[in-house]
Every structure is written in C-alpha cells, then in structure tokens.
Amino acid sequence: MLYIKCPWCGERDETEYHYGGEAHIARPENPDELTDAEWAEYVFMRTNTKGVHRERWVHSDGCRRWFNVARNTVTNEIVAVYKAGEKLELPAAEAVKAEAETKKAPAKKPAKKPATVKKAAVDKKEGA
C-alpha cells in the first residue's frame, strides 16, 4: 500500500485516496474541431509509462483535493507530489532515469536531488 503525501494534509495511506489516471492531459477547448483520431487520443490513449509517471490522485477520505504525483511505476517510489495547476520539473538525473527506464532496464538508486515544483499560475491549456 502506497504512502502518499497529500500537499494539504500530509502523509496518509493509499486507502484514503483514489487514483485519477495520467496527469496533464487537458480537456480540449474545442472538441468539435478535433478529428476522431485526435479526440480518441484525448479520451482513450495514455502513455503507460515505465519509469516516472505523472498522475493525478484525489484525497477522497480527507480534504477531497485533487493533486499530482510523480511516481516511478517500476519501484512505486514517489519522486514528487505537487498541487493541481503546478508544474513539475524533474531533476536531470531523474529525467534521464525516466527516459532510460522507459527504454529498458530499471535503474537503481533514487536520485538524491529532489524534484522542483514550479508555482505556475493555473494554465488551462496544460490541465492539471
């Protein structure tokens, strides 16, 4: 069972949360202008990352807030937690690792340098 740090409430068991799928997939502003393939890309297609995956969680049994988690899907290590509307910049090592893992073998030790979260204004196009 994962141990997730809600940005509002702190560390809690996974059972208090619900998973909300891949993060940063914004709902298109004008769905009618999209081709079927583009719309299907938004509705159905996800990256299925092996490595660091940015995903949404909601603290259903707590503050009920949605937020983002960067989780390594190989080890379940949580690299960063950040609020909805914020952006995450992975440290270089982590980014390289994510890239490498997506390609092949899982890397080892977690990078010591923490990921940094940018307090960007809510960007609608980016989604949360």
Place this chain on the structure above:
Amino acid sequence: MTEKFRTSHGTGVDRSSVINFTFNGKAYRGVAGDTLASALVANGVHLVGRSFKTHRPRGILTCGSEEPNAIIQLETGPRSEPNLRATQIELYEGLIAKSVNCWPSVNFDVLAVNGLASRLFVAGFYYKTFMDPKSMWMTVYEPMIRRMAGLGVLPREKDPDTYDHMNEFCEVMVIGAGPAGLAAALAAGKSGARVVLCDEQVEFGGSLLNSKEIIDGRPALEWVASAVAELEAMDNVRLLKRANAFGYYDHNYITVHERRTDHFGPGAKPELARHRVWHFRAKQVVLATGSHERPLVFADNDRPGIMLAASGQAYANRYGALPGKRGVVFTNNDSAYRVAIDLVDAGMAIPMVIDLREVADGELPNVARQKGIEVVTGAGIVATEGRKRLKAIEIAQISSDGEKITGAKRRIECDTILMSGGWNPAVHLFSQSIGKLRYDEEKACFLPNISSQKERTVGACKGTFDLQSALEEGMAAGALAAQDSGFGKGKAPAAPKAIVVVEKPLKAIWVVPTDHPVGQGPRKHFVDYQHDVTAADIMLAAREGMHSVEHMKRFTTTGMATDQGKLSNVNGLAILSAQLGKAIPQVGTTTFRPPYTPVTFGALAGRGINGDLADPVRRTPMYSWHLEHGATFEPVGQWQRAWYYPKAGEDMHAAVTRESKALRDGVGILDASTLGKIDIQGKDAAQFLNMIYTNAWLKLPVGSCRYGFMLKEDGMVFDDGVTSRLGENHFHMTTTTGGAAGVLDWLEEYLQTEWPDLEVYCTSVTEEWSTLSIGGPKARELLEELAPEMDFSNEAFPFMTWREGDVAGVPARVFRISFTGDLSYEINVRNWHGLHMWEKCMELGAKYDITPYGTETMHVLRAEKGFVIIGQDTDGTQTPQDLGMDWIIAKSKADFIGRRSFVREDTKRSDRKQLVGLMTENPKEVLAEGAQLTYERVNPTPAPMVGHVTSAYWSPNLDHSIAMAMVKDGHNRMGQWIYAHDRGKVTKVKIVSPVFYDQKGERRDG
C-alpha cells in the same frame, strides 16, 4: 509414555515441568518449552503424516515455519484449526493434535496401499487427469481430489475468539531476532529512534537458540539474554515475539501476524485477542530473516527419520531431544559437521558423515574426525530402506559431476539421516519488497542484490553465514538505518566477539544419483515434500515444454503447498535449469508473494470477524418504522432499504402485487432518503451544470426541476437524476443511491482539474435530508391535508417544479417529480423530521389506505413506465441515444462532457444495442434477468448473441410479464419476435416499446 529420546540437556526446556498431550489418539508427555514436534521427537515419534498425493509416510523434517510434513489438525470443536505446523505449536497441558491427510490412520492409510495414487498424480495431473466432460468435475473429480487431499478440516462452528488489528509507525523495523537482527535493533535502539523488532519464534535468538556458539567468551544465549534485557529497557523499542512478518508491501508497509494466546491453548483468557495483525509503516527496514537449510535430493529421501541437519541439532541442543539412536550426516558443505559434533556430544551415535565433496579438509570436518566420526568423501546416499521409519541406507562413491555411481554400494544401518544441501537465505520479504535477487555461484543460492525500498539486509539472509560478520553487519545496518531516519550519527557500536570458524565452499549436486536413472525405477527423489513433486516430475515438465520456472511450478505444483516452497524452490529450479541446459540465473526464481506463512482468516478480519463491523451499515431515519412494520430489507451499497412489506401470509410476489396496485389505484409511500443529494452553489453553478449534463441548464427558472444524464467523455451514460434550482446560484442535485459518491468525485474532479476558474461549491447532503415519495391518484388530496397552506393545483405547482413550505408542521421542500409515472410528490425534510413526517403521512393517509412500498415495487412501477435504472439497465456502454432518449440532449449546446463522442464512428452506428421492451408470448412467464437474446430460435455454435435482458418483472397493473432489454438494432426491430435463453430454456419474446403502461402519460397530473 516415557520420553525415551530426552537427554539431560536442552537449553530451551524445563524438564521439571511436565506437560501431557495427545497425538493421534495416544497420550504422551512433554516438557515446558517443547513444541509439539520436539515433544514427539523426544518420544521417538517421527511418523507424523502422509504426503499430499501419494500418501507416503512422512516424518518431521525441520524445526521451523518451513516444515512441509508435520501438518497438524489442532484441537476439536469450534477452536479446531487445520494445517498447522507441529514445529510451531507450543505445547500446553491437554493439547490434542492429529495428523491431517491420512485415513483411517497415519499408520494405515488406505490410499497409499493400492498404489493408485502415484500413477494418477504424475506431473501435470491437474491438466491431464481431470479433462472433460465438465460434468465429471462436479460429480467425480472434485470430491475425489478433496478426499485424497484431505488437508485438514475446517470447524463448522462460529469462531469463538476475537482478533485485533494495530496500526503503528516506527523509524526502524527489524525483522528477525537472530544475532544480526538483535545487533541491528541494539544499534538502532541506542540512537533513540522508534524501533520494532519482531520474530516468529517464541524466544529471541534465532539460530543461536539451536546451536552451541560462544560470544564474548560465554555461551551465545547469555549474550542474547543481555541484549534482550537491554532492548527491553529502552522505551523506544517494541519487541514482538511469536510474530511473523508475513507481508512487505510498498513504501515500507509491513504486516505482522502475532499469535498472542495460542500457547495457552483453549484455556486462554477470552478477553485477550487471540491473534493480532500489526500494520507497520517504517521509515527504514532491516531484514534479518535468516536462512533455511536446503534438503538434498536423493533416492527415497522422504522416509521418517530423514531430517534437515540443523534441525536435528536444534532438537538436541535446544529441546534435549535426540532425533534417533544412530544417524548419519549427509552433506555437501561444512556446516553439517557442526551438527555431527553436537549430536555426538549430546549422546547420539553418529558413525559417519557422507560428504558429496571429494575433499573435506576444513576445520569442522577435522574436529569431526577427531571425535571418531568416519568422513566418507566423494560419496552419496544412493538408497534408503524402512517404511515408517528409516532402517538403513546404501552409500556409494559418485562421479565428480554427480551424474552416476562409480563404486560399490555399502549398506549402513541407521534410523536417522541429517542432511544438508546448503542454505537458502530467506529472501521472501526482500523479494516481496520488489528487491532484485542475484544468484551466487559459490554459495549456490539467491542473494539480495538491489534494494527497491528503504531497506537493508543483514546476516544469513544476505548470505553472511558466519556469526562474527553477521553481528557486525547487524550493528552497522541498525546504526545507518537510524541515521537515515534522522537519529544518531550512523556509527555502529562495537560488535561482540564470536569464534570465527572458516568454512570451505559447498559443492552443489542437485540430484544425487541412484542405481537407476532418475524416474525410471522404484526410487523417488523428492523435491517438494508436501506436494510430492519429484525430480523426475520436474524433468518431465521440462521435456513437455514447461521451460519457464513459472510454468514448471504450475504444471508440477512445486512450491504451491502450504509451505510455499520454502525448501523446494531452489532445488526445483536447479533441476529445471540442468534439464534445459541453462544456468540457474537464466531460469530465475518464481515470484515470492505474501503471506510468508499462512495467516488465519480471523486475524485478517480482525474485529470484523462477526460481520457487524466488516462494513458500515447506513440506515434512514425511518428505518425503525420499516422494521416495526415487518419490512424485509435489501442492501443497496451500504444502505439497508425496505424491499417490501409483507402482510401476514403474503409472500414477496403477493406483497409486491398488492403494493403495486395500491399506488396506481390510491396512494403509496416510499422511503427515498437514500438517493444521493448534492448541494451545489456558486456564481458559476449553472454554467457548470451545463457542461456536466447533456441538457440545457442556464435558463432553468428558480423553482423548477430538470431530469438529466451525466456522461463520461466517451459519450456513455454514467448517472442520472433530477436537479432543482433553489436560487439563481444554488442547485439541489440528486443522484442514484449507488452513484452518489462517484458523482461527487466526478464533479470535484472537473472543478478542480479542468475548470478551476469556475466558482462552484459542491457538498454532499444525502444524509441531511429525508425523502418521502408519495405517489398515486390520491397523492394530491393527501398533500393538501398535510400542508393546508400550500397550493398543490396543477397550475400553481406543475410537474417538474418544487415549492417550499410547512408540511405537517415542519419546514419542507416538496418536489413534483415522478419515478412511477403517476402523480407524485417528493417531500424533503431535515433528517431529524424524517420519522415524524413518515408517521404523519401514514396517519393522515389512513383514510386513503396509504400503502408503504419498497424498492421491489418501485422497480416494477418504473419498469411499467420504461424508466431506466442506471447500473441495472445500463453498464457504462450506452449512449442516451441507445436508451432511446435523444430528447435529453440539448442540440443548441456547443459543448458538454461526452458530446464530441456522439459522432465517433462506433457511437453513431444505427445498429448498436438499444433499449427496448420485451413481452413474452406466454403472459405469465417472467424472463430471467441476464438472459441472453438471439434473433433465431436455433443457432449455430457459437450462437450470435444480440443482447440481454436487463430488467424483468411481473406487472400486476398490466397482468402481464414485462422486461427491458438491450438488443442489437432493437429500435429498428419493433414488433419482431426474438428468443431469450436461460440455461437451456428458450422463450419467445416480442420487441416492443419499453413504455408498457400509460403510454400517453396521462396519469402524471393526477
């Protein structure tokens, strides 16, 4: 009975304290500190069970939780427990135990006699023997397997014990309290960090409990005692004995099964929880789980009296119970010489050590020789004799590649073999933590390699088999784990000094040859004792194409018994590797999964074992009235809803018929309080609803209500309900009973992640309001009496509006909405007024013969009108168009959730499965919900399925059975006859409109 094999030694038992017990109907004597297994050994009892498939006699093989043979049914009556390991049962006065898996007795087993079993259960027998026809499964195969397997009997009575769960945090969790674990706990404890140390045994000390090691110049157990005393004195340390860490999950979440009262037997204080499951969340973990000795795979290596070497040592040293009169040690490594030496010292005759290695010139073999023990090198045991107890062995020189016998055989009489095939680190928890293993050629075992969590492995579990190094590793790991969790400076305290004995490397010979090729003669080489898997079975599996270790495991069932392959896995995969001509690491291991040892269901259920705490129960404020008036209840999610209200002599059919007619003819009342209710406020509320629902919301007047569908982005309906405008920026949304939580999550998701700029606030108010639905032609008259100051005329209070006012003296919101098709009002009052309102309705409604009705009648009435129930008539794959409800889609809106998907290729097809009504040819026949539909009566195989029945009822108002169904191209097939199939029964049905009753909607206004 006297304990003929009890010595005057035994560091872990108190010979002055006698304990009487019964095993397989016979009375025996043991002493305090004994396990059931050690007491049996002391009494010379080795035949303790029969093997799973072939029912061969089996003896005690180990002294720990890895025991595959001594599987016991403990006690009788409600506290009886099957499949316990005798090696872990602590003896108590009056204990009653018997072997499982033998009938009629362990000494005379019917199934073993006819020899049928061994021919039947070849590798892959599950797949080969029990083929079609399917009917054979129910009548022949399954009962036969069950009787033959016979692994214990479950008590029929309710469990009389209580069970606990505890949640706890710590900085450093140390699992295993052998030398390395004790050292780690000491080092971590001194830093001030919160430390937990748990161990599956009765006492701390691990392997030191069984051996005669010296630490700091004293017997090791004295060091253990002082270490434990030091730990006990630390307030920041929690010590758990009899506690198996059985699961290592993500983020250092560790579950521990603590047996708290089993050692008292049935006389335990009832107020104590029998078992406790601990849920630990640790910042750092130190795994000191030790190792399991590996059996040698040789001819007929399963006779009672054949035991793992170190276990024999444990019985002698710790329990003062000699494993036999005269034994030989059979080994491929130095560690077993220690056993030979200790057993000789304890008074057992050990004439010989048979060593698979050509040379045995280490310190320990030389000490053994000095003790007068003959050491035969380059040799193996090639045959054994004795049915219920080992009588003799044959040894021979074998070739250095281990393939064949090279010399003459020599026969030696003995009653015991103490075997050692090396050691398997207990990497189970490490592996569960997703740690990666590597194969160590020299030690011939899998070792922890790459950690995946904040964890360190120490001692034998890391392959560090010498005591001094294990102590040092433990100290270092404990200090570092504490430092990494914010305590101390990471400096390891000095480790105590053990006597260092250098051991020479082992030699792995995975199958010891005999005088016939493996599998081609009478002698069997057992790999998995509990499941009777032999080396020949594994070789056969490889030949039959099971090249993956996971396939081999399932095909042969190696490692799938209650011991989970603790002894058999490495031997099994080594044999598979050899057969495939691959290196062991190329074949790899099977996946280790929790639980490490079996955990009782009671412990997992905890306080919820009696059911009432397993899941919350939700009741409406009117529940007591329903109960008093004889309602039967139906669970809807966690809610207990009134199902129907049978009068004396009525069955369900009669009650529902009466209730259904009563509403259509007069007035009925339903407790609809469980409907989900969400209060929605904010200046952008209307705009938000416009995106969430398919229809238009901006212009809905205050005081009006609207029925809406919510879709997912794929265009499929996922909930429905009526939402009312309470004010310009204030709405009251209702959802299905089951969908309430999901809808609120859905709303929050869009508000927070897609449209955070919208100012909208959603609050669940389901439990704040009691909802009474009053329907039928007399409903208006009753409402007028209940609320004389309100105007219930069609003009003043039309359909799909709501009004606020005093009803029966309390403030209420009344909604004119209908789920029955008849004139209907839903009165909402604060929940503390719910019961009052219900009673008032019953009182004033008496003269109209007001009839309470439950969910079953509600379902019938709505089906008569063709109203769908989301989740019953739909399953997340229906668009509004599929449901024939195009009218609910606002054509004028540019966007709402799901809209774009309507024009996807698959959604715009005209021949999708669509909602229709079905009428049976025979009006009395009610279809089965879920029945499959075909266009034709007779079909090819496989039949082209064109849909299924979603709802089916007897309609009292139509005097005809009715059904709703999803049918492919159904909207174009009105009036056609199709066929419903229910387990062989075929029913002819006609496709009709799902609106069966009052098709013009004339009853709505009363």
